[in-house]
Amino acid sequence: MKSITLNNPIKFDGIGLHTGVKTQITLKPAPINSGIFFNRVDKSVIIPAKWDRVISTKFSTNLASNETEVKTVEHLLSALSGLHINNCEILIDNVEVPILDGSSSVFVDKIMKNGLTEQDSEQKILEIIKPVKFSCDYGFAELSPNSSEDEGLNINLESSFDGKYEDQDIEIRNLNGNYIDSISKARTFGFFQEIEYLKSQNLIKGGSLDNAIVIKDKKPLNKDGLRYENELMRHKVLDVVGDLYLSGFPIIGKYNGFKTGHFITINLIKELFKSKDNYKIHKFN
Ligand SMILES: [Zn+2]
Incomplete structure (x- = not known):
């Protein structure tokens, strides 16, 4: 299977389940071999979506680079995994991914409407x-x-x-x-x-x-x-x-x-x- 990214950037707005803060995220197409990573645009910090960045798992999965955190990443990552997207930059302007309707279907539906692009590289x-x-x-x-x-x-x-x-x-x-x-x-x-x-x-x-x-x-x-x-x-x-x-x-x-x-x-x-x-x-x- 080829590597997959998004056709165009997609925005989502909403509040975080645990913090209640209002957050906007933008999923952006990313080049081959970028993987999935967060970009805390308010702090200019990149946080790769990798297991060695997990800092806590109490009622949500939370990642951090140094002191900068991104909380409740699991439903968005589930949507990206379910759609086989392996290169994506996630711009986020606050600490927690919006909960939306509590599932991953809002992410999935909007991503599918926007469309996906196959990249010239095999997925590992x-x-x-x-x-x-x-x-x-x-x-x-x-x-x-x-x-x-x-x-x-x-x-x-x-x-x-x-x-x-x-x-x-x-x-x-x-x-x-x-x-x-x-x-x-x-x-x-x-x-x-x-x-x-x-x-x-x-x-x-x-x-x-x-x-x-x-x-x-x-x-x-x-x-x-x-x-x-x-x-x-x-x-x-x-x-x-x-x-x-x-x-x-x-x-x-x-x-x-x-x-x-x-x-x-x-x-x-x-x-x-x-x-x-x-x-x-x-x-x-
Ligand atoms: Zn959950």
């Missing part, structure tokens, strides 16, 4: 060769090689919502081609009884029923209900796709996780890069 992919795992006290995730009948990235997630919601699992076989319809519309979510705690942590200042599903007594408070019956699990897949793109490559392999979140996926990427025996980087064909 990262293929998992040896299983790697990261576990913590509440959950785990592992990356393993695809079995012979599988292609692309395959994701299996199991969740336990500790009585706050029905436990669910989800299996997405070969994300390629499935992303736009099955994943991109799934919104972020929270539990009603945790809202006060999150506010006390100075989080979700921009959160509302316009950009998040809020679950109370195992049901959504949003008046139009859910977009998919298992929207929460699909959003977890959306987050995994976004966080995995911080590896710097599309991944070929199987991701299997229980109670995953940003902390687990970012630590799994760190495990992956501990040994070159774990993966092979080659051209997509």
Whole structure:
């Protein structure tokens, strides 16, 4: 597969989920071999969208170069990964990527309308060769090689919502081609009884029923209900796709996780890069 960038710059305006600050971002076409990177235009600082720039994972994935941060990058990176865009400059004039409707579909729809350009270079992919795992006290995730009948990235997630919601699992076989319809519309979510705690942590200042599903007594408070019956699990897949793109490559392999979140996926990427025996980087064909 060829490298892909945007046809033209695209602007998005909105507020950040956690900081509530109003931010404008502009996705710009970028040359071959640029990768995905943020440009904090208010500070003149470049922040590559790479796992070694992650500085925190509490309720969102946050990157930094020196002291300059860009927060809540996961949904935008998920959209870029889902659309196979591997060269893109993201101009951002404040600290947090806008949450928009809480999913990645606003990014996806506008990018698709604007159109994509193939570049004269083959895209590199990262293929998992040896299983790697990261576990913590509440959950785990592992990356393993695809079995012979599988292609692309395959994701299996199991969740336990500790009585706050029905436990669910989800299996997405070969994300390629499935992303736009099955994943991109799934919104972020929270539990009603945790809202006060999150506010006390100075989080979700921009959160509302316009950009998040809020679950109370195992049901959504949003008046139009859910977009998919298992929207929460699909959003977890959306987050995994976004966080995995911080590896710097599309991944070929199987991701299997229980109670995953940003902390687990970012630590799994760190495990992956501990040994070159774990993966092979080659051209997509
Ligand atoms: Zn999310």
